[in-house]
Amino acid sequence: MDKPRQRKSNGLLKTWILTTGRLLCKLVLANIICSYVVEWIMYVLLARRLISKPTDGQKAELKVIICGIPRSGSTSLKLAMDILGFPCFHGINLMKPTECNLFMKAHKTGNKEDWDCLLKGYSAIADFPAATSYKQLMKLYPEAKVILNIRDPHRWYKSFSETILKGTEAVQLLRPSTTHRCLNELVYNGMLHGRPEDKESSIHSYNLHTQEVMAHVHPSSKLLVYEFGDKTQGWGPLCEFLKVGIPRVPFPFSNDSEAFQKFLIAYDIIHHVVIIFYFSFLYFIAVCFIKLYA
Numbered sequence: 560m561d562k563p564r565q566r567k568s569n570g571l572l573k574t575w576i577l578t579t580g581r582l583l584c585k586l587v588l589a590n591i592i593c594s595y596v597v598e599w600i601m602y603v604l605l606a607r608r609l610i611s612k613p614t615d616g617q618k619a620e621l622k623v624i625i626c627g628i629p630r631s632g633s634t635s636l637k638l639a640m641d642i643l644g645f646p647c648f649h650g651i652n653l654m655k656p657t658e659c660n661l662f663m664k665a666h667k668t669g670n671k672e673d674w675d676c677l678l679k680g681y682s683a684i685a686d687f688p689a690a691t692s693y694k695q696l697m698k699l700y701p702e703a704k705v706i707l708n709i710r711d712p713h714r715w716y717k718s719f720s721e722t723i724l725k726g727t728e729a730v731q732l733l734r735p736s737t738t739h740r741c742l743n744e745l746v747y748n749g750m751l752h753g754r755p756e757d758k759e760s761s762i763h764s765y766n767l768h769t770q771e772v773m774a775h776v777h778p779s780s781k782l783l784v785y786e787f788g789d790k791t792q793g794w795g796p797l798c799e800f801l802k803v804g805i806p807r808v809p810f811p812f813s814n815d816s817e818a819f820q821k822f823l824i825a826y827d828i829i830h831h832v833v834i835i836f837y838f839s840f841l842y843f844i845a846v847c848f849i850k851l852y853a
């Protein structure tokens with residue numbers, strides 16, 4: 560092969576490599592952008608209305624840590640805290656990507672300034688942000704009382720596997736959401752030791768968490784074990800523990816499994832609509848690439 564032809568061949572190869580690299584970068588960037596679009600749509604349309612409103616202008620003054628594993632009545636207790644005047648930070652707050660990132664930072668550093676920023680205006684915290692962080696929260700907010708919400712472990716796993724686990728096991732053509740990555744790291748691979756799909760292992764982890772909380776909280780007067788069953792314990796033990804009056808409204812017992820199923824359906828619809836736009840973009844890029852080298 561003569562030198563001019565070789566130089567031309569090398570030039571074409573170099574151009575092909577550079578173009579392919581740019582194409583791959585665009586595909587990765589498009590995937591990330593689409594995943595963030597799904598997250599923000601989910602937050603704005605579905606999650607934002609469920610989030611407790613923090614007290615305006617109030618610094619973080621955590622008074623109640625509700626540290627039961629998700630699907631153990633944390634939604635009911637969140638609603639109860641709101642009624643009692645303790646605005647409650649809940650796992651649903653982490654549907655907002657920026658909030659989830661701040662939570663992960665606070666959890667990993669254990670820095671009170673980060674927690675204060677996250678919990679500004681809130682007096683209580685529940686669901687998996689509390690269940691995975693209760694030990695450091697007790698150190699940072701020593702005056703806070705602890706509520707361990709529990710239910711029959713077998714009923715818990717049935718609810719857990721049909722809602723949260725089902726949602727995160729869905730086919731993900733896009734980059735996993737910030738909340739899903741948080742759940743994977745702290746709940747599935749942390750609290751449930753990497754085996755959330757194993758019923759017996761998960762139930763063992765559930766019971767172990769209950770035992771660890773009961774052993775860790777001292778003095779015992781700072782701990783209320785609140786059990787959800789066929790009949791809720793109602794306002795009585797909760798209000799006595801928190802030293803507040805009993806409201807003149809029914810206890811907000813929330814069986815939100817059906818609502819969660821609707822949430823998952825909405826997520827799938829939004830996810831697939833964005834996927835259509837994503838693959839349309841891939842098609843456009845592929846056509847341009849083919850025309851360039853045809």
